[in-house]
Amino acid sequence: MSEVTASTPSPAAPKKMDDIVALCRRRGFIFQSSEIYGGINGFWDYGPLGTALKRNLKNAWWNDVVERELIGPDGNSVDIVGVDCTIIMNPKTWVASGHVGGFNDPMVDCRESKQRYRADHLAVLGSTAAGSRLYAFVENDDEQRAAAVKALTKYEKRDALDQAVHILRPFMTISAEERARTMGPHAKEAGTLTEPRQFNLMFETNCGAVKDESSLAYLRPETAQGIFTNFWNVCDSTRVKVPFGIAQIGKAFRNEVTPRNFTFRSREFEQMEIEFFIRPDTANEWYKWWRDWRFSWWQKIGLAGANLILREHDRDELAHYAKEGAGTSDIEYRFPFTAPGFGELEGIAHRADFDLKAHATHCGKGDKMRYFDQEKNDRYFPHVIEPSAGADRGTLALLCEAYTPDPTRASGVYMNFTPRMAPVKAGVFPLVNKDGLPEIAERLYRDLRRKHSIEFDEKQSIGKRYARMDEAGTPYCITIDHDGASSGTATIRHRDTQAQDRVALDQIPMWLDERVS
């Protein structure tokens, strides 16, 4: 960890994840997927309020990234176009990206040493004598092989050694009974190795009626490859010129070994990704600009406190595609379940030309697919700066950040979403359910609803209605009272302070527009 940037040094509020999960369920933010059947590990559904919150987050991202003008480090407008690609792609995509191959292998865990080995790289050495110990070692590791031989000769009595027929076999071929008396390479006791297990993180499916090798397909484990494979299409069909970006919001799937921490590590999740294509010699300045702009964006939508940090990766934790280059950094949030540590919201990586080159090579056209830079009269594979954010993680961070315990108020808690992110922008209430107040309130409600998400409630006491809106995170509550009915005004209650303004009815639409847009 070489660089940490925090906005303010204030300590994190003591929030309990269980309480946040309970509120999410109680108020309809997030439910367990297929809960009536006992749920399913790693999958979550959004309820009415959660769907609105997540949609607000995605809309804000799309709006700020693709639609609104953004000024880049060179003072020019940043050019970004959108795509929306399929979840299932030609399987060759995942060979080119490196997802098939490196992560498809059977692995063996050692319960004692906590080491993990490629099962097809392990071999065992031992004797055929009944019940004798076997010694596992990594085949191409001479040191381990020597250690295994030494351990074997030390373990077996000399006469047994003379008579015993020694075996040397791949670990993959031994039985469960033999495995139970096998010593792991780093273990002190026998029988600590698990059976070989596939750790393929990609979900598999079959495309077409026939289920065989030829129909095998994968659910995409990241949205990025849809962008890379469409790079040439976008160049040919639009008038984009490097530097430019392609943005996409979409679902991705990873068969995580251990889904954990509410929606933080789900097996089905949504990404908001930009692949920004640049000339290789401008990587540093674009990388820094994207990193800083993305950090300030998260702050702007409501993660402004000390719980948000920007963390530059150390060299040794860089991904295979980012070893050389401008760098990689994470925007991280201090979730209640990671505190005092942080969990990743977005990664900003300089992926160099790894992906475009890989696809050019695998599709067989190679250098012919280089980008032609008319201005410089130069051909090259553009480098890529990738800001890749998690929509579900972002939503979860907004929920955690907004959750504000307040024992002094009836609800005991309120959600202080920024108005732009709030699922409901305002509640409109008649103070009493008579004397013509409901009619006035309903007219105002219908007027405001033409542009915003508004809730109308005439039931029960006004305090109850305020309390419900506090838990939904609604920033404003507009109440028609008797004074207002006669003077053409209403009171507007501010969620965070509980203070009230009196505003003329005909001014309220504009008043609200200014604050929630």
Added chain:
RNA sequence: GCGGGUGUAGCUCAGUGGUAGAGUGUCACCUUGCCAAGGUGAAUGUCGAGGGUUCGAAUCCCUUCACCCGCUCCA
């Protein structure tokens, strides 16, 4: 994947072998009228699931699922 913990009403929980409960919330009506007020009434349970023991299981046993915590993993 390993170890530990927890599953009973929307939520918080009580109930240790003998009729499934409380508070709170939700809904309706009355009343009141600016912060979950009061009154009356109502609805709501696969006691996580499956199996076993037993005359009888929310309760004991086995298996399994889900969630939480610590490891592991996170290309």
